[in-house]
Amino acid sequence: MFNKKRATSFSQIDSLIGKNCVFEGVVNSKGTLRIDGEIKGEVISEGNVFLSADGKITGNIKASNILISGEVMGDIIATDSLRITSSGRLLGDSNAKTFVLDENAVFEGKSKQYIESSTKDTDKQKSNTKSTDKPIKKQEKK
Numbered sequence: 001m002f003n004k005k006r007a008t009s010f011s012q013i014d015s016l017i018g019k020n021c022v023f024e025g026v027v028n029s030k031g032t033l034r035i036d037g038e039i040k041g042e043v044i045s046e047g048n049v050f051l052s053a054d055g056k057i058t059g060n061i062k063a064s065n066i067l068i069s070g071e072v073m074g075d076i077i078a079t080d081s082l083r084i085t086s087s088g089r090l091l092g093d094s095n096a097k098t099f100v101l102d103e104n105a106v107f108e109g110k111s112k113q114y115i116e117s118s119t120k121d122t123d124k125q126k127s128n129t130k131s132t133d134k135p136i137k138k139q140e141k142k
Contacts, residue, residue: 014047019054033063035070053087066096079114 014031017023021037029045035055043049045063055070062077068088075092076082082096084105093109101107 013050017055051088060092075109077114079116 012032013034015029015033017027017033017035017037017039019036022040023037024040026042026044027033027039029043029049030047031045032048032050033043033045034050034052035043035057036052037054038056039059041059043057043059043061043063047063048065048067049061049063050067051057051070051072053069057070057072057074060074060076061072062079064078064080066076066078066082067085068083068090069085070087071089071091073091076090076094076096078094078096078099080096081098081100082094083100084090084102084107086102086104088102089106091106091108094107094111095114096111097114099111099113
């Protein structure tokens with residue numbers, strides 16, 4: 001109804017960082033990652049990242065879909081969607097294709113829309129750029 005997209009499912013969890021767990025370093029995940037504990041470092045996922053109300057991340061996050069109900073102090077790249085729920089806090093910049101901010105959610109930072117760069121655009125830019133093999137001569141002062 002009303003051409004709404006299918007809601008992102010966070011019901012299938014592939015990896016879990018528990019409530020009493022503190023992790024320092026880089027977390028890489030291929031599937032859906034649920035964080036109930038604390039991460040001090042970067043989170044990178046090819047799938048989804050769900051930060052529960054008890055969860056906290058001090059570092060950057062890059063994933064397809066990101067749902068924040070806890071606190072993030074860092075920048076976000078969501079190649080598909082970012083949602084901050086009413087209990088969520090993002091203190092950092094967001095770069096997301098779709099950004100939803102629920103009532104009472106906290107967002108302090110800059111937001112821009114994620115636009116995936118294609119190889120065609122890159123190749124087009126390279127072909128339009130001219131280069132010379134000759135060094136540039138400095139002008140002598142007279």
